[in-house]
Amino acid sequence: MDEKNRKDQTLELIKNRRTIRAYDPKPLSQEAVDTIIHGAMRAPTAGNLMMYSIIQVSDQKLKDRLVKTCDNQPHIAKAPLVLLFLADMQRWWDYFKLSKVEEKCNEIGKEYQTPQESDLLLACCDALIAAQNSVITAEALGIGSCYIGDIMENYEIHREMFDLPRWVFPITLICFGYPRGDKNKIPLTSRYAQKFIQFTDKYSRLSEEDFKEMLKDEERPMIVKEAQNMGQQFYLGKIGADFSIEMRRSVKAALKEWLKKN
């Protein structure tokens, strides 16, 4: 393929991606699944340490349970491919144990530390970048996808469901499948104007006027009956909604486990 075609096709793919929540029941071939996972694995990772793992959720009973534990989202059960992306520091700390790193640290007078907050954030970066690579790879195969952020809820249940050790955190779940019907009929979601998202050299807080302009074409219907404006709607419907409160509780519990002293 020549340079121009490659550029056009890549940009088109990125510009036309949209979240797909209704799937054709047609299963994905093993070749397609492997291509998606290899795409994920080509993502950059900090120090090339690949501080993430992926669990392919194939058992229908697990998918059915995820519907409930991820805030009642039935499309999870109907997705032909479901991948769970884990921020994973367990692999490295298991290897450090085998490699007697703690003993070596003691010998040379260096403090041996177990994973901390920064390690979790870095592992989450790796996992999420790999996740987005899988989304784009799937898109190239004509396969749609939907992130499920609610996997961060119910930490204790997910931990037990997937046998997650202490230094593994489920950061995102992605449903994949061929779109049911013509995906181009699903309207592309809007984005706020570039000037409200990209600043140059320093951060810029938005004024009341800026917010008015930023939200002037907001297409989302007012669905929270108590809300009288967009701010109240965003808070009551999303950031302060019950699922967000559960997510905050769950992530706090996961952090406590991650950081606990032995």
Ligand SMILES: Cc1cc2nc3c(=O)[nH]c(=O)nc-3n(C[C@H](O)[C@H](O)[C@H](O)COP(=O)(O)O)c2cc1C
């Ligand atoms: C971190 C993250 C979490 C998300 N969680 C969910 C979810 O739990 N359920 C869902 O149906 N869509 C979820 N989405 C999809 C978003 O709703 C969607 O990306 C957004 O509305 C923009 O639409 P678009 O992807 O079609 O451009 C999530 C997306 C991201 C990036």
